[in-house]
Amino acid sequence: MNRCSGNVFSRRGFLAAGALTGAGLTLGDLMMAQQARADQKSYEFIEAKAKNVIHVFLPGGLPQHESFDPKPYSPLEYRGEFGTVKTNTGEVFCNSVPGLAKRADKFAIIRSMTHGEAAHERGTHNMFTGYKPSPALIYPSFGSVVSHEYGPRNDLPPYVCVPNVPNEFAGSGYLSSSYGPFALGDDPSRSTFKVRDLNLASGVDAERFARRRAALDAVNGRFTGSVSADNVDAMGTFYDRAYDLLNSPNARDAFDISKEDDKLRDRYGRDVAGQRMLMARRLVEAGCRMVTLTYGSWDMHAQLTAGVKRSMPAFDRSLSTLLDDLSERGMLDETLVMVTTEFGRTPKINKDAGRDHWPKVFSVMMAGGGIKGGTIYGASNATASEPEDNPVTHADLATTMYHLMGIVADKELMSPGDRPIEIVDGGEVIKGILA
Structure with a gap:
């Protein structure tokens, strides 16, 4: 419901x-x-158009020129050393993403994202919560709001981070900590990958486990009856969800990436980008509502060309495969794929052959889950230094994501002091990218 x-x-x-x-x-x-x-x-x-969300976050600040908003007619010190590639919709991307260019009909690019936060932490806060940072309140992340509104499905955690909680703003904020993320605790690209705490301890069979749980429930019942605190209630919720995972073979199997076909794993790439995106697809297919994953370090203040050549190929290949895989499984229409970063990079190359922080304009991608593919929304100016038309804020992006999930973005949640706080304050749905 x-x-x-x-x-x-x-x-x-x-x-x-x-x-x-x-x-x-x-x-x-x-x-x-x-x-x-x-x-x-x-x-x-x-x-709800989207039943699931895969949020791919690129920490450090993805350069807009070297990805989805090249400026081939600007001077060299602005356009950089890369060329361009024509997409299958007739648009132009940087030639660093040839695979995605062939699939541009599957997604929308927003070229006019903008906010005023040039520090990594503050920009990350914006892109994980839809709010600017406040000294008075810790806001919940997208995944925690989704967890609060919908809860678990198929015995799986509603909100999962791959491989770990990526930053301090990916948590539950003023909501109960029971809505926080479940983290794998290990990287699925590792040959020894194993999700922590998904198997019974050595020497503990199902019957012994059941006795232990009954004893713990009895002790917790007396304690929670006399103490009221969020961390107590949250711990009870975590225990209940852990029991569900341990008791559900299907839920445990969702985390077992070795069950994937070897050829498909090769298509994604046997690397960090590929296996994280494959794991995200497994988890939403099994029932997780929101999976957040990170890839790379894009804070390229120096030697940007070399950095992009090092990091972009795996991203291009794995994200292209994710879109294909979701489409082939009939899941893309109900799965929103959102690729974000904390801000863009300066329009002009610096003295160290890199680009610095630039929150005035940058690009994000949205695909599936009610998004109109083949769309370029908004535009930056001739050097990608500021929006030229249709500026989009982090609040607009958050409102659009919630809208696609069937969540009323200006619904009020209660903070600790019984203060009503809107899920998003002031954002508008970006109608130009909706199918």
Whole structure:
């Protein structure tokens, strides 16, 4: 059931209703108006286009010129050393991503992403929460909000990070820590890869495990009856979900990447990028609602050309294969693939043959899950130094993602002090990229 399609009232809704009462309406009229507004919002958001999300985050700041927004007619010190490649839709990408250029009909590129945070931590916060950092409040990550709104499916954690929680902003924020991510704890590209804590300890069979659980439940029951605290409740939730994983062979199998066909693993690439993306596909196919993975280090202040040549081929190959694999399995229409980074890079090459931090404009990709493929949305100016039209903020991106998942982005959640906080404040759905 979509938990967001009931009588959900945003702060804006109540303010609007207040204006109606000032016009002389009765309490009955007000309630009818509120219900009509709620029904209208429920109708708009009732059908989720995306059942799952794979969030590929490229830490460090992906250079827009050397990926999806080349400037071939700008001076060399702006355009860089790479050339261009024509996509299968007639657009132009940097020739560092030839595989993705052949699949441009499967995704949308936003070339006008913008925010004002030039520090890594603050930019990362924006792109994991939809909010600018605040000294007064820790905001929940996308995955934790999804976990809060929908909960687990098929005995699998709703929110998984591959291989580990990538940063301090990928957690549950002001929500209960029970909505935090489950992390693999090991990299699926390793030959000895093993997800931690998914098997019973040596010498513990199913019967002994059941006795231990019953004893623990009895002790916890007395303790939680007298103590009320988030970390206590959260620990109980973690135990329950761990039991579900241990008791469900299908759930445990979802984490066993060795069950994949060897030829498919080779297509993805037997490297960090390939096996992380393959693991993400396995997990959403099995029932995880949101998988966040990271790849590479794109903070290329020096020798950018060499850095891109080193990191981009594996990314291009593995992401291309992920899109093909999802499509071949009939999963792309219900799986939103979102590729983001904390900011872009400076329009001009620096003295060390690199590019520095540049939050004024950068590019992100969105595919599947209700996205119109073959779309270029927004534009940067001639040197990719600022948006030229249709600027998109991190709040807009978050609102669009939630919209595709059937989550009302301005729904209010309760922070610790019973303060209502909107999931996203002020974002707009990017309608130009919707199918």
